[in-house]
Amino acid sequence: MKVSELGEFGLIDLLAKTIAGSPGKEAGQQLILGIGDDAAAWYGDTSTQLATVDSLIQDVHFSLGITPWHELGWKALAANLSDIAAMGGMPRYALVSLALPDHTEVEDITALYQGMIELSRQFNVAIVGGDTSRAPLVIITITVLGITSQDNPVLTRSGAKPGDKVAATGCLGTAAASWEMLTKQLRFNSEATACLKEAFLHPYPRIAEGQLLVEQGVKTAIDISDGLISDLNHICKASQVSARIEVERVPILPTVKANFEGKAHELALSGGEDYELLFTGSVDVINKVKTTASCPVTVIGEITTAQPSQVTVVDEKGKPIKIHKAGWEHFTAR
Amino acid sequence: MKVSELGEFGLIDLLAKTIAGSPGKEAGQQLILGIGDDAAAWYGDTSTQLATVDSLIQDVHFSLGITPWHELGWKALAANLSDIAAMGGMPRYALVSLALPDHTEVEDITALYQGMIELSRQFNVAIVGGDTSRAPLVIITITVLGITSQDNPVLTRSGAKPGDKVAATGCLGTAAASWEMLTKQLRFNSEATACLKEAFLHPYPRIAEGQLLVEQGVKTAIDISDGLISDLNHICKASQVSARIEVERVPILPTVKANFEGKAHELALSGGEDYELLFTGSVDVINKVKTTASCPVTVIGEITTAQPSQVTVVDEKGKPIKIHKAGWEHFTAR
Structure with missing residues (x-):
């Protein structure tokens, strides 16, 4: 089945079902509202907060001939988790903005999400929101929110010293x-x-x-x-x-x-x-x-x-x- | 000048300069790291946290013939701030993922950011991160993070009762x-x-x-x-x-x-x-x-x-x- 047969809201329902039950344990306990409202909501804490975003664009960052949908989902999330890693942080929440051609197969989108979910489980990351829209090519934009353990400084790019x-x-x-x-x-x-x-x-x-x-x-x-x-x-x-x-x-x-x-x-x-x-x-x-x-x-x-x-x-x-x-x-x- | 002449890192420098000095007051005070590292970082607090994302895709959500770049920037951010409004929240931080054709004029991108900055100032929102990439068409994905005043519940879609x-x-x-x-x-x-x-x-x-x-x-x-x-x-x-x-x-x-x-x-x-x-x-x-x-x-x-x-x-x-x-x-x- 193609996403055009499912429609935007049908697709959102499917994705919400695919994700349901998969949120990371710790992040999930803090979660007030996940996918399905105007914004995701969770209880805040005094940890240092981290936020990063990356867009993957078809035939610029990936080719569907080389990277299967499941692996694309994994990689798209991995690239963002890696940015949190580079700050010395722990990832908590992800928002996925997905743009797709009308003719995309629904099973491919499910596979894409399965790839993301597989990786998200390993790091207790909860996929809590996003949006979907029509586009002439596939664009996946993932925002990852993380924290650092309390009182820990973040790793930056700007602290290197001669002799290091x-x-x-x-x-x-x-x-x-x-x-x-x-x-x-x-x-x-x-x-x-x-x-x-x-x-x-x-x-x-x-x-x-x-x-x-x-x-x-x-x-x-x-x-x-x-x-x-x-x-x-x-x-x-x-x-x-x-x-x-x-x-x-x-x-x-x-x-x-x-x-x-x-x-x-x-x-x-x-x-x-x-x-x-x-x-x-x-x-x-x-x-x-x-x-x-x-x-x-x-x-x-x-x-x-x-x-x-x-x-x-x-x-x-x-x-x-x-x-x-x-x-x-x-x-x-x- | 076209963005291809400036290069990705030149463009990021320009955007960082365009944004510098514009962060929202309250959000800015909490900010540890804005644009230029692997992730943005700020001091967390115990408010309820909100997060929303929206992609705007050229010739799907907007046409450059109808919406000038400055207004496009305003609208792209406004759509996300509106989602925070619908939760009863206050927006704090924005991440902007921007995909552009090589031939895009740098002045147009500056105008796009000026439009975002103009609106962000009115609501004390700080643009703290994002990414840029090449694409055959313009895609603007904005993530907005917000909070609700402490102890305030969020507005949801799910609380309507017969007789309301x-x-x-x-x-x-x-x-x-x-x-x-x-x-x-x-x-x-x-x-x-x-x-x-x-x-x-x-x-x-x-x-x-x-x-x-x-x-x-x-x-x-x-x-x-x-x-x-x-x-x-x-x-x-x-x-x-x-x-x-x-x-x-x-x-x-x-x-x-x-x-x-x-x-x-x-x-x-x-x-x-x-x-x-x-x-x-x-x-x-x-x-x-x-x-x-x-x-x-x-x-x-x-x-x-x-x-x-x-x-x-x-x-x-x-x-x-x-x-x-x-x-x-x-x-x-x-």
Whole structure:
């Protein structure tokens, strides 16, 4: 059945039913009104409040030929949860604004929501509102509201200091490698294929790690959504510092190294959508994070003072490497 | 200059500068981080929290030939503030997700934001975040976060009871009349033209009135964004009641009556975007609202028990009138 047969209010009813019973436990207890009124309502508290929004636009941010509806729902929410993770926060509520062509299949929308619900359950996030409208292409805009544990400061982009080490969680370039594999229809062994697919289609926001960073005294973090260089640039600009990355230290999955020889570094430096955390701190602070984190944490460079707001990448001999593509930026010619 | 020349991060810088210094006073004092980090952050409090989102899509919700950029910004925010008004709340923070074609003029985007800022100042709303992306058409998604005064209940759609009177603020059908005028290029005298234009291009959300409704004991309200019948239908469905509207009582501006003879009732019953408040309550409660409100409040019908979830419109003799178009609904064939 197409959404045009269901109508807007029929679709809203269906989505409300799909979501019913799925709200996150803690967020749900605070909830006064979820989907179905002019606004969602919940009991406030004195935690620091966080809010972030992201739009995903068909054939700009995703292609339905590459990303199935269920995975699209997961990813759309994951991208926003990752922004809350980068603040050291806990996500609580989500609002979903969905624009769709008339001919969209209702089952596809249900799958989209199932993907969102699956991820939302893992982090006790309640989907509490949104809106639906007709559009010539699919547009998913998710707003996520979160909190930080009481009295905890938020992680910002603006606290990096010269001498700080630059570190990252997990491995970089995996999502970009997956994108290459999927769009160019590259064929690898089944293990590599599954591993890469998972990275691109089911990114896992580093919520627990973001909170750990705060606990261990990290002040500055960002999530790697645009690409390592691009996101480190954001930190440098906001902190008015420069940074140097040692390319050989950047953590890359063996599968990516093996299957993208000669291109792996570029993918790791400029590929986006890994949703890992990039952060800075003193050697002591970073070491505390390394010993307490349940995921790999790698020091990849340091914050310098030279040339404000510049990111330099150097090879194993300390020689600067020219970077052709820093990462993802909208509106610029590519 | 086109946004493609400025780039995404250049555009974000420009928007941050445009917004700087404009945050609402009260909301601004609570703000920890506005635009420029992964998420906005502010100090929470124990008020009831409200959240609503709406997407406006080019050539679905608006046409740039009819609505100039400045007015588009105003309207986009007004539609969301109106949802907070319908809950009896006060808006505090807004997040703006903006998708644009590459060739969009930067000055147009500045005008769009100026329109939003102008309205946001009137209600002490701070624009604290958002995102920008490339798209084949203009899409504006605004999330508004608000609160209700402490200990105040929220207005919902679900509290209407048989015997309640149905009332509305202001006049209905004015925005729809304006739309007819603008799209069909109808010509009226300058006073009528100005009055109609204002209704469509500068709708004024009923924030103060929403709070007044709560204070006077109203439990049930909605804003008239889809159209009177359609929005009353939402109340009836959520409250499991029916309603009867007396068509001759529906408040219509003399200008609309005079210039849209024979069509004025249809515009008032089915036209959307008036952003007036529709509410129900006992005769006593409605009378208290009427004597304290600084805008016209008109009783237009009552809540009945007959036939759950049905809205009936009757003429001056009590004879039911057939309604062809209830209001605005996405995805349905029109």
